[in-house]
Amino acid sequence: MSKFNFNMLEADKGVKSVSFGPNSPLKRLFQMVVIKRECYVNDLWELVGHETVSTRDEKREDIRKSIDWLLKRLADLDVVAFGEHLGMQMTELYQTIRMPRVIIGVLVHSPSKPTILVYGNLDVEEAVVSDGWGTDPFVMTEIGEYLYGRGVAMDKGPLLCWLNAIQAYRDAGVRLPVNLVFVIESMAHCGSLGLETVLKERISFFRNVSCVAMATRRWQSATTPGVVYGSRGLIYYHLEVQCCNRDLSSFEHGGTIFEALPDLFYLLSSLADPQLNILIDGAMHAHPVDLNAVRCADFNYAEFGENLKVPRLPNRTKKHVALAENWAMPHLSIHGIEGANFEADVRFVIPHKVIGKFSISLAPNQRPEDVTRALQKHLGIVWLQRASPNKMMLCEKFVIPSWSGRCNSPEYLAATRAMTKTYNVKPNFIRDGGSLLAPSIFQRVLDKNVVVLPIAEHDIGGCPVNERISVDNYIKGSQLLAAFMWEYAQEKPEGDSVRGMCMPNDG
Amino acid sequence: MSKFNFNMLEADKGVKSVSFGPNSPLKRLFQMVVIKRECYVNDLWELVGHETVSTRDEKREDIRKSIDWLLKRLADLDVVAFGEHLGMQMTELYQTIRMPRVIIGVLVHSPSKPTILVYGNLDVEEAVVSDGWGTDPFVMTEIGEYLYGRGVAMDKGPLLCWLNAIQAYRDAGVRLPVNLVFVIESMAHCGSLGLETVLKERISFFRNVSCVAMATRRWQSATTPGVVYGSRGLIYYHLEVQCCNRDLSSFEHGGTIFEALPDLFYLLSSLADPQLNILIDGAMHAHPVDLNAVRCADFNYAEFGENLKVPRLPNRTKKHVALAENWAMPHLSIHGIEGANFEADVRFVIPHKVIGKFSISLAPNQRPEDVTRALQKHLGIVWLQRASPNKMMLCEKFVIPSWSGRCNSPEYLAATRAMTKTYNVKPNFIRDGGSLLAPSIFQRVLDKNVVVLPIAEHDIGGCPVNERISVDNYIKGSQLLAAFMWEYAQEKPEGDSVRGMCMPNDG
Numbered sequence A, B: 001m002s003k004f005n006f007n008m009l010e011a012d013k014g015v016k017s018v019s020f021g022p023n024s025p026l027k028r029l030f031q032m033v034v035i036k037r038e039c040y041v042n043d044l045w046e047l048v049g050h051e052t053v054s055t056r057d058e059k060r061e062d063i064r065k066s067i068d069w070l071l072k073r074l075a076d077l078d079v080v081a082f083g084e085h086l087g088m089q090m091t092e093l094y095q096t097i098r099m100p101r102v103i104i105g106v107l108v109h110s111p112s113k114p115t116i117l118v119y120g121n122l123d124v125e126e127a128v129v130s131d132g133w134g135t136d137p138f139v140m141t142e143i144g145e146y147l148y149g150r151g152v153a154m155d156k157g158p159l160l161c162w163l164n165a166i167q168a169y170r171d172a173g174v175r176l177p178v179n180l181v182f183v184i185e186s187m188a189h190c191g192s193l194g195l196e197t198v199l200k201e202r203i204s205f206f207r208n209v210s211c212v213a214m215a216t217r218r219w220q221s222a223t224t225p226g227v228v229y230g231s232r233g234l235i236y237y238h239l240e241v242q243c244c245n246r247d248l249s250s251f252e253h254g255g256t257i258f259e260a261l262p263d264l265f266y267l268l269s270s271l272a273d274p275q276l277n278i279l280i281d282g283a284m285h286a287h288p289v290d291l292n293a294v295r296c297a298d299f300n301y302a303e304f305g306e307n308l309k310v311p312r313l314p315n316r317t318k319k320h321v322a323l324a325e326n327w328a329m330p331h332l333s334i335h336g337i338e339g340a341n342f343e344a345d346v347r348f349v350i351p352h353k354v355i356g357k358f359s360i361s362l363a364p365n366q367r368p369e370d371v372t373r374a375l376q377k378h379l380g381i382v383w384l385q386r387a388s389p390n391k392m393m394l395c396e397k398f399v400i401p402s403w404s405g406r407c408n409s410p411e412y413l414a415a416t417r418a419m420t421k422t423y424n425v426k427p428n429f430i431r432d433g434g435s436l437l438a439p440s441i442f443q444r445v446l447d448k449n450v451v452v453l454p455i456a457e458h459d460i461g462g463c464p465v466n467e468r469i470s471v472d473n474y475i476k477g478s479q480l481l482a483a484f485m486w487e488y489a490q491e492k493p494e495g496d497s498v499r500g501m502c503m504p505n506d507g
Helices: A008-017 A025-035 A037-048 A057-076 A156-172 A195-201 A260-269 A291-296 A301-307 A319-328 A368-386 A410-423 A437-446 A471-491 B008-017 B025-035 B037-048 B057-076 B156-172 B195-201 B260-269 B291-296 B301-307 B319-328 B368-386 B410-423 B437-446 B471-491
Strands: A080-084 A088-090 A096-098 A102-107 A115-121 A141-143 A146-148 A179-185 A211-214 A226-231 A233-242 A331-338 A353-362 A391-400 A428-432 A450-452 A468-470 B080-084 B088-090 B096-098 B102-107 B115-121 B141-143 B146-148 B179-185 B211-214 B226-231 B233-242 B331-338 B353-362 B391-400 B428-432 B450-452 B468-470
Touching: A025 A037, A025 A156, A025 A471, A037 A057, A037 A156, A037 A471, A057 A080, A057 A096, A057 A102, A102 A195, A115 A156, A115 A437, A146 A471, A156 A471, A179 A195, A195 A437, A211 A410, A211 A437, A226 A410, A226 A450, A233 A260, A233 A368, A260 A331, A260 A353, A260 A368, A260 B260, A260 B331, A319 A428, A331 B260, A331 B331, A353 A368, A368 A391, A410 A450, A410 A471, A437 A450, A468 A471, B025 B037, B025 B156, B025 B471, B037 B057, B037 B156, B037 B471, B057 B080, B057 B096, B057 B102, B057 B156, B102 B195, B115 B156, B115 B437, B146 B471, B156 B471, B179 B195, B195 B437, B211 B410, B211 B437, B226 B410, B226 B450, B233 B260, B233 B368, B260 B331, B260 B353, B260 B368, B319 B428, B353 B368, B368 B391, B410 B450, B410 B471, B437 B450, B468 B471
Parallel strands: A115 A179, A115 A211, A211 A450, A226 A428, B115 B179, B115 B211, B211 B450, B226 B428
Antiparallel strands: A080 A102, A088 A096, A102 A179, A141 A146, A146 A468, A233 A353, A233 A391, A331 A353, B080 B102, B088 B096, B102 B179, B141 B146, B146 B468, B233 B353, B233 B391, B331 B353
């Protein structure tokens, strides 16, 4: 049993110790969530059953069904919601397919209350059993204290926690203290295609939103929850070298041609030194992260290394340096090579066109365009030194800007208090080493502050297979979001005027 | 019509100009081959129909059938032949499967005649339509002057040319001037597994063999045939770097670990400079090839570069240097990377174990063990410089020694004369940039001189797809081998004693 395991008796204990009275609305909400546990687990089982893999064209029908499923659930909670059509999308094979609808919903209780925009996504990452899953990823399976299945932790479970939280208010007979606006997309794994368009087209609809909240990602620590207040940016590059017009055989042509792969390795080797320092002049002088925040974060670096059987970690004993690296320092990872022989067999091929795939994570204050310009210059110089006759080309595949929330704000104070009351421990303020696209879109298009409340514990199973969440944390996540709404109303008792807020016409 | 197109009238012309009389046996043999053209093309069509891909376990039944097919054909020609069983083989999946039989056959006409050991192989390289074949690779298709199909040029066509040549002697009523011994395997594309064992176990059976002849590979020139007198050696390596025990995400772990791919690129980049010079100290001081032979060879280097759209060739105008590189200088090619992301999709993976695959072609006088020892030492030093905590391992996947025939010998003189009479032009003496395993096995185990007579023109289609041979060269190849037997008997009229040569027991 995990230390966060929850039953009614323990709930009482926990609740008492953070000092809210035995008949406080929050306590009644928490109890209601626990009572409905079976029902909430069953909802998640249903939703996981839809294979909502947005990167696979043939799964769009599954996504359509899951959108209908969610619209029905929202209607049951009196949320006025509809699916906004986004038109057609061009696939990699140059076919057009219909894009999934973006669900827009609204639940208004009073113009005088603040309005939270709840963002979520229905789509999930690819999952196939042969990748190493112990269970069918699209049949949620309870084993011991865990629920296994694609999306249980990212992000179907967290999305349902919002619905569970609203249900708890109804069950407890507590009036919802905030207004809610929903934006739920199904293209999060396709670069949130269409999300920005919807927000811009409906911008007046969102003008009364007080803040944007999303429950995604996970804690940095095994024991302490965290509020995510930012994430790094990211640029994904393809670096292509071509030496001739078709693959050759080293039998026939070895020694008679300047091969492409050694050129590519030379270029890629020039990008960083063995100590992980990026060697691209010009755009890598990023301001370091506030190390005070890092020092407060709870993260066992040595254990991390031991689990992965890493022979030696960079900056072995310096937890805060490693975390700072991951949180907010630029970093370069090389992911692979396209076009060369990748199979276990023996082939005497000289690949004629090879693509090195790498990404640079960006510090909060780095501008993607500056980094790409510096990289182009760097590669130009190194290529001149190489003096190869081959063709070299850099291609920026996609860009995610970095994102930082305003921590000194009602939403972050409410998130902190809600986490403290739910988990009985003060949360860390953490950044995410990954790159979250949606927060930067909301911040840029709507100019609203975004807070991310992860409900998933740090260890959500071997990534990307065997994704899991503990039943306990799924239930606690529902409590957390109920508490967040409550605390937010305390922090920001007066809403901006919602006069004139009405549903846009359905489609 | 190619300049080698052959019909009865032109045959007369050609035959006259190399001065053998209108009623000479050789002329009658040549005419007989032309008369049977349709029949020979049909035989090849039948043999190509067997999918004899030895590297695919599930094709062993096809190989079994093709062995039976060939045994029948050999019996029709009065060759006493049987299939020697080789027992079981361990597959990559640790299953045991039966190895294909090696066909051993003998056709003795007189103990006083010299004996040629004819080597051939029935198996072919993998071929799937989706690789870019314009026709079904296992349905031989005649388009214009060419026959398309897997094996038409390497090596089913050449193998049948031997049978066609024997048939021509029968049709022309000319007594075969040599004895023939056959060794025909079906594991040439699996490192000739079992061939050495068969030769050693039956070594007394081969003691009267005068020389080993094989018809494989192709000409170096588009217009001039070549006798292959040697090939480079080859060592195929796997260089593995491992940084932890499972693939990571650059989101979660970028900056907190020393990644494996940059280490591998660093090591691979250290092996050769941009001018293709191998930088491994100690074993790379190979004696250059005899440039006189190279100068005589016919090879249009500039045209080669233009066909491939190569921006600039090494040693652009120096044909003989480029050929020397390919013939007999050590060379290093990098073929690919195993374990990293190779697909066109975007993944933020940090691969945990990556394998660099490369090969070093060896000069005639380089010993594989010296090269591997030098490479180990080189990598050891570079790895120390890198100071990476990761695990590095070099693995020698397989080794083919270099091979050189004795050119000043009856078999090479006979080959030269046979080519001159068949193609009406003096052949080049060429080496093969690839590595031929069988000649080195025969030379080492039987201590016999080996001559390779390529019948395929230089351009046998886009390699490895759309393999082709011109009908003309298939027919001329049959004439060539008939002529080779004839000329060999002239060069070496007295056979070693074949007294006591009898078939080994079947089975």
